[in-house]
Amino acid sequence: MVQKKQIMSSRDYILSKIRNTPRDKRPLPEIPDFKVDGELMDRFKRSLLMNKGEIVDAKQLEEFIDSHQFKKVLSLSEEFRSFSNLDIPDDAHQLADMDVAIISGQFGVAENAAIWLEERDMGLRALPFITEHLVIVLEKDQLVSNMHEAYERIGKGASGFGLFIAGPSKTADIEQSLVIGAHGAKSLRVVLV
């Protein structure tokens, strides 16, 4: 009988190489409470401006949509359902020429204006990226101070896709000149309700 030589899989090879490396057993550090008390709203607004986002109210949003006479507007936010003139398609490719998407964010982070969204907030995963302009509706009392608090808040949430979005698509790849509107949304407006 010919003995078959067992060839180690790459997985096992890598794992065994790691196992065969003597190392310490340093424990994970505790993350202290870095929460900042005080005015979260002001910090959030300042952070958003730094990221080239804007805060608008309902009236300004209406003016924005009216004045541009956008053809394809999709609102997943109950608040602004009336602006919506299309439904979520089956395939994201059909969103290629959409003008405005209005969605609701779960909460915002004051230190950097990141807003947490999960799959169910987006309708389609591609929506916040492919739309020309993005509007996120955020409840005023849904702010946390920093990213530690943010992940505490997300907790064990198990959405297939989650996103911290902090501003419009931007690039500085040409001579470090900041350009808003690289591949994704050319603007981000946040409506605080």
Place this chain on the structure above:
Amino acid sequence: MNHPTKAEEFLSDGANAKWHDETLWFVRDKRDSSSKTVPEWEELRDLASRIKDNVLDYLETYLLEFEKNAKANNIRVHWAKNAEEHNQIVLGILNKHQCKAIVKSKSILTEECHLNPFLEKHGIEVVDTDLGERIVQFLNQPPSHIVMPAIHLKKMAISDIFHEKLQTEKGNDDPYYLTQAARNHLREKFLAAKVAITGVNFGVAETGEFVVCTNEGNADMGVHLADVHIASMGIEKIIPKREHLGVFLRLLARSATGQSITNYNSHFRSPDTGKEIHIVLVDNGRTEQLAREKFRNSLKCIRCGACMNTCPIYRRSGGFSYGSTVPGPIGSILSPGLDLQKHSSLPFASTLCGSCSDVCPVKINIHEQLYEWRQEITKAQAANAKSISMKIANGIFAVPFAYKISAGMMRGALKFLPDSITYSGLNTWGKQRDLPELPKETFKQWYKKNRS
């Protein structure tokens, strides 16, 4: 070609070198200001460093946990020992889906694996979608910086290549105009691609999810429109828990560009209905680096690029002078582990000023590792001429009498050698610098006369 030669070439265009230095200094300055708005900044660096220490100590445990959780989330997990296996795995997935064109967002790992030329050889069109990467791809160049791939180019050069490739107006070098041209061009590519490749910033063992950070949104444009998402991830990119993302995301963008966070931070946990996500876990020399105790913690790197922006050498010699996928200080401690001979000049491309270690968000002792690599390299090149002269020097310095004699000879020589010799090509110091004037007596001679 070694680093000094390429650095000299880079510096020969003085205006461009000055621009490069000032532009990167500006980014470092933004990083400094931004980090100082976070009171607990140094504490965060320390936490990040200790989390990564723990990751390296329990790497196999976290990788297995990650694999288990990712699989449970319907993500397909592949393991690659080296670049070749990584590339074959990617090709296999593309072939299975009969895919002939892909979009790829920034992934230094795929650069390290030379994935693009490999796939192109197999008839697959690869479109890099990060603006900077698309620019250098048009020029058949590698990125010169891991965060700002086209930082070595002036906008007119970009205008010229866009005119040729994207038919933009000749001479129009307005960054907004050029970016819009790229946007329209890449939009078509995004809409057409069936498979999208991304890198990975962090893989979370606890959840099996992975996080990709961009400002342009190109990674998401690619993967959400494609049917298949392939994520290439170095095995050291693992972190234990979701809560650790809080630490790393606070550090990453602030260190990289001074922003408080990247605009898009996508957490991929399971594929969308009817779609596929593949993760390729890549070793490619990482387990060897893990086994090198002195250099192990170079694997903590989160690829922010801060050490490049702060490095007085990188700023004045450009990314290409390093001749390695990852340039700059971190590249100079990673690359010798991959090919000692090829990269032997890199650990010497430093004054050991230590700025890299002080900006590093995970506190890698980069300048100390540069010093340690120097020791390894000279051991590997034991027959080198420099070694002999150094041994002689050591012999001299160890024996006071010999030191006195030789110093006296040196002083004598300096006094009587004509300028033409001290300043000739043989005397590199003297090419652009005067030598100090020789005093009439040494301190030792003075001391003997005046104090003893």
Place this chain on the structure above:
Amino acid sequence: MINKKNIGLFIPCYVDQFYPNVGIATLELLEKLGCQVSYPLGQTCCGQPMANAGYERDTIGTTKHFLNTFKDFDYIVAPSGSCVLHVKEHSPTVPGLESEQYATQHKIYELTEFITDILEIDSIQGSYPHKVGYHASCHGQRGLRLASASELHETPFNKARQLLQQLDGLEWIELARKDECCGFGGTFAVTEEALSVQMGKDRLEDHLSHDVEIITGGDMSCIMHLEGIARRNKTPLQFKHIAEILNEAIS
């Protein structure tokens, strides 16, 4: 109270050879501050140039000699952050002299830190009516932490400034890049000559554009490099080690 009576002066080899005045100034300054200092005549180089070039292992002899030369002093003081850092952190372990080596590494000080931290001198009387630009040597700055680093989020401090600013008339000049490397870097100065010189020129430009009269610092190696470039280009700047300024100002 510290014992000021048994201080060993360590003068780096190139200072001994090229800058005896820096050695003299260091000695006189310490004496003026009430110290009894002696200079062991048998001393040689600390081994740094070889170690930084990748031959640390070949400097055991040098290191052993250094330890034996200075073993009986309570303190060792040197007018060089760079050489002190080398002795503290990069000299190879000398078998059989481990405890002497440990002691040496904990009793060696760079001049300014010795004055501020060990002698705890908080007032220096003197006058020095000049516009002074300070070149922070990297090994002093980030190695010995003689001043806060611009990269770190920490309370600003600078031991050299603490001493210099007490002098009447001295104007401390703020630079655009207060702790950027000058490009000396030991063998780097010749192996990466083009870069080294460019870095030096850029540092000089920063001082010049801020109307500095005199560039000072704690390491003559950086100063030698900067002065060499300045003199070649006939740049109107003066160069002095901080020991020279302090010693001159006090007298």
